[in-house]
Amino acid sequence: MTSQHFDSGCGRDEHDYQIDSLSISAKPSQCAQDDKACPNSCESYLVCFVPNVQRNYQEITRPVPSIFVMNTKRPPKPKKPSNPDKGGASYIDRRQSSVYANVALAHRRKSDAQPGSYRNAAQLTGRESLLPLAIVITLFVLWGFTSGLGEVLNKKFQSVLHLSKARSTGLQVAFYG
Amino acid sequence: MGEWLLLLLAVLDADKSRAYAVGPLTYAGWIVRRFGYRWSFITGLCIFGIGTLLFWPSAKFSSFGGFCGSSFVVGSGLSTLEASAIPFVAICGPPKYSEIRLNLAQAFQSTAAVAALVLASYIILDDTPPKDAPLGGQTSSLDTIQWLYLGIATFIFLLAFGLYFAPIPEITDEDLQEQTHQTAEEHGDNTYEDQPLGKQYKLFFGVFASFCFTGSQVSVATFFINYAVEVNPALSDKDAAHRLAVAQAVFAAGRFAASVILIKVKARHLLLGSVTLVVAFLGTAIGAEGDAGIAMIILEFCAKSCVFPTMFTLTLRGLRRHTKRGASWLVASIASGIVFAPAMGAAADAMGTQKALVVPLVAMAAAASYSLYLNLFKSKELDEDWASDEPAGQSESSDDMEMVPKAQRTEEQELIQEGFEKFCK
Numbered sequence: 001m002t003s004q005h006f007d008s009g010c011g012r013d014e015h016d017y018q019i020d021s022l023s024i025s026a027k028p029s030q031c032a033q034d035d036k037a038c039p040n041s042c043e044s045y046l047v048c049f050v051p052n053v054q055r056n057y058q059e060i061t062r063p064v065p066s067i068f069v070m071n072t073k074r075p076p077k078p079k080k081p082s083n084p085d086k087g088g089a090s091y092i093d094r095r096q097s098s099v100y101a102n103v104a105l106a107h108r109r110k111s112d113a114q115p116g117s118y119r120n121a122a123q124l125t126g127r128e129s130l131l132p133l134a135i136v137i138t139l140f141v142l143w144g145f146t147s148g149l150g151e152v153l154n155k156k157f158q159s160v161l162h163l164s165k166a167r168s169t170g171l172q173v174a175f176y177g
Numbered sequence: 178m179g180e181w182l183l184l185l186l187a188v189l190d191a192d193k194s195r196a197y198a199v200g201p202l203t204y205a206g207w208i209v210r211r212f213g214y215r216w217s218f219i220t221g222l223c224i225f226g227i228g229t230l231l232f233w234p235s236a237k238f239s240s241f242g243g244f245c246g247s248s249f250v251v252g253s254g255l256s257t258l259e260a261s262a263i264p265f266v267a268i269c270g271p272p273k274y275s276e277i278r279l280n281l282a283q284a285f286q287s288t289a290a291v292a293a294l295v296l297a298s299y300i301i302l303d304d305t306p307p308k309d310a311p312l313g314g315q316t317s318s319l320d321t322i323q324w325l326y327l328g329i330a331t332f333i334f335l336l337a338f339g340l341y342f343a344p345i346p347e348i349t350d351e352d353l354q355e356q357t358h359q360t361a362e363e364h365g366d367n368t369y370e371d372q373p374l375g376k377q378y379k380l381f382f383g384v385f386a387s388f389c390f391t392g393s394q395v396s397v398a399t400f401f402i403n404y405a406v407e408v409n410p411a412l413s414d415k416d417a418a419h420r421l422a423v424a425q426a427v428f429a430a431g432r433f434a435a436s437v438i439l440i441k442v443k444a445r446h447l448l449l450g451s452v453t454l455v456v457a458f459l460g461t462a463i464g465a466e467g468d469a470g471i472a473m474i475i476l477e478f479c480a481k482s483c484v485f486p487t488m489f490t491l492t493l494r495g496l497r498r499h500t501k502r503g504a505s506w507l508v509a510s511i512a513s514g515i516v517f518a519p520a521m522g523a524a525a526d527a528m529g530t531q532k533a534l535v536v537p538l539v540a541m542a543a544a545a546s547y548s549l550y551l552n553l554f555k556s557k558e559l560d561e562d563w564a565s566d567e568p569a570g571q572s573e574s575s576d577d578m579e580m581v582p583k584a585q586r587t588e589e590q591e592l593i594q595e596g597f598e599k600f601c602k
Contacts, residue, residue, distance in 0.1 A: 124346060129270030129278075135343050136269075137282050138336065139218065139262050143255055144286035146229070146329065148293025150248075 198512035200256035206505030209261045215345040217261035222337035225254025229330040236323050256508060264504035267490045268348055275494070276444040277436045279486035284432030287482070291426050300325075350498040379555060380503045383492030386547030388510040390484055392517030393537035393544070397459075399518050401474060403530045404462075408470040420471055424478040431482030439487075445551050445559050448487045452545040454480035459538045463531060470531070484544070491551055495558050 124132075209217045228250030235243025266282045267275045300321055401424065405417035412420075438447060458477035462470050489507055496503045517540060524533035551559065 124270050126271055126274065129346075132269055132344060132346055133266060133278060133282070135340070135345070136218075136262050136265055137285050139222075139258055140266075140282045140286040141289040142329075142333065142336070143258060143262075144289035145293040146225075146251065146255070148290035149297050149325070149329075150251075151294060151297075 197252060197256045198509055198515065200253050201260040201505040201508040205257040205260040205508075206502060208257070209264075209505070210350070210501050213345075213347045213349075214261050214265045215340060215343075215347070217257060218340050218345070219337045221254050221257030221259075221261065222333050222340070223254070224257060225251055226330045226333035226337065228252075228254055229326045229333065232326045233323050236320075236326075256511075259511070260505050260508040263486075263489060263508065264493060264501060265345075267493055267504075268353075268500070269346060272494075275490045276447075276487050277439045279490050280432050280436040280439060280483055283486045284429055284436060287425065287429035287432055291422065291429055294422055294425065350501055353496075353500050354498040374499050374502065377496060377499055377503070379551075380492060380496060380499065380506070382547050382550060383488065383503075384506045384510050386544045387485070387488055387492070387507050388513040389517075389540040390481075390488065390544040391511050392513035393540035394481060394485075395514035396517045396521040396537045396540075397474065397477070397534070399514075400521060400525060400530055400533070403525065404474065404534070405471050407530045408465070409467050420475070424475045427475055428478045428482045431479040432486070435483030435487070438483075443560070444487050444491055445548070445556065447483060448491060448548040449545075449552050451480045451483055451487075452541065452548045455484065456538065456541050456545055459534055459541060463534045463538070481541075488544070488547070491559060495555075 205217065205221070208220055228247050231243070231247035231250055234240075235247050262282075263279065266279050270278060398421075401421045402414060402417040405420055406412055406414065435447065435451075455477055458473050458480060462473035462477065465473050489504075492507060493500055493503055517536065521533050521536040524536050527533075
């Protein structure tokens, strides 16, 4: 085992790091249960080490735009939204940054096909769905506005171009359709 | 030659309606299924934007053919948008509130339509040219429209650009399939089985009902002014147009009201109730005289406002992996104005506009039979989602980790734990 696998962002030397890491095997999972147990300070190498795993873990499970995340205490997410259909490759790439998960991957290949790289629309809670819905409602407004305008425009064309009534009625039908 | 024949020709001219019949069934449906909602929105907006830009030359050269052509492009774009936006709103979020969401979204849509009507009649129709003005002398009034459309086009392209970065959640047909499976298991329902598309009878009936309903809606709206003038000869065309605007405002308000009512009332009950009211009002309008008849039609507008979104969502429920295809079919059914408006025109030619309301009445009765079918035979299936307050396929959610379904979360934890142990050995 070499220490180069670890992200040594806390300024500790490798020796300390290595020894201590063997003695705390149960910590990462405890930490994953409670965000508050993982402050981002470097008072001990444990605290330094665990947030990295935590961050990687969140990237793996939820590679979603940060704008979704209502809870502000979370670490920043990748900004670019993923393509819904091509999640597989980037999903594994992100995993490789996590030491633990990477080792586990060698033993559990089947989990590659687990969570997709997009948010499942039907699993959003009411609050989470508000923003996407608001965006799509602007599409509805745009659509309504254009069809309303089209009606008036049709009358205008009728008067400007001296269309027969029947012809422009057809156009109105077209707009309603 | 009867006027209805002219009308028929006019409708065949109506490229936009044809776009609705063609778009969702071909490329629009395919884009939603293959690339997802985001790209469907962007494609739709781009086509829509190109269509609005095409209004410029057709207004410049005062060409009706050009106007129809750009209408077709706009219609293609809009139908692409609809084929994805309507099912998106229905699916995005807890299934229990599907009908509320769609009703609310379409309420905003109708409100915008009314706002555009009012706005445009102030801006544009005030300078209506005299009837015998020379053709070339009136381009100034079209100028306003050109700039308005240029503004809309700019907004559309900006929106399309923004949508590329916007947080649009996605759902595939496989996800839907899986979720319904899970929900069925949670409810202890062992009768769950996968049905091929050919056996989705509810979808077929739903598309037929939607076809009839929108046909009825279009024909009533198209002949509203003729009807108003016929039952109340004292009215001028302009007064009748004002009453149509009132009816459309009531229509928008009805949708807002429906989204509130749906909090307490089951969607299938609301659908049955409102369709029954629509049939009653239409029937009365055939017999009524004077302003009473017009009032009946306005009430009919109010009652039918919630029918399309509610029917759409109820039809999509339980379709599982066929959801996106079903949604395309339902959007394509909007094109039924091609059939029903000329039919009503022919009837109006033969026996007067008032009696011709029989055509939309019969169509509406067909739609009513669908809501009766839903209430009688599909009630158990439709109530399943209604019972649960939570997102689909998710038995519980905690506040802290709301973004991660609990099942996935523990698995990831296990994965990390497992890796850690292997690493330490």
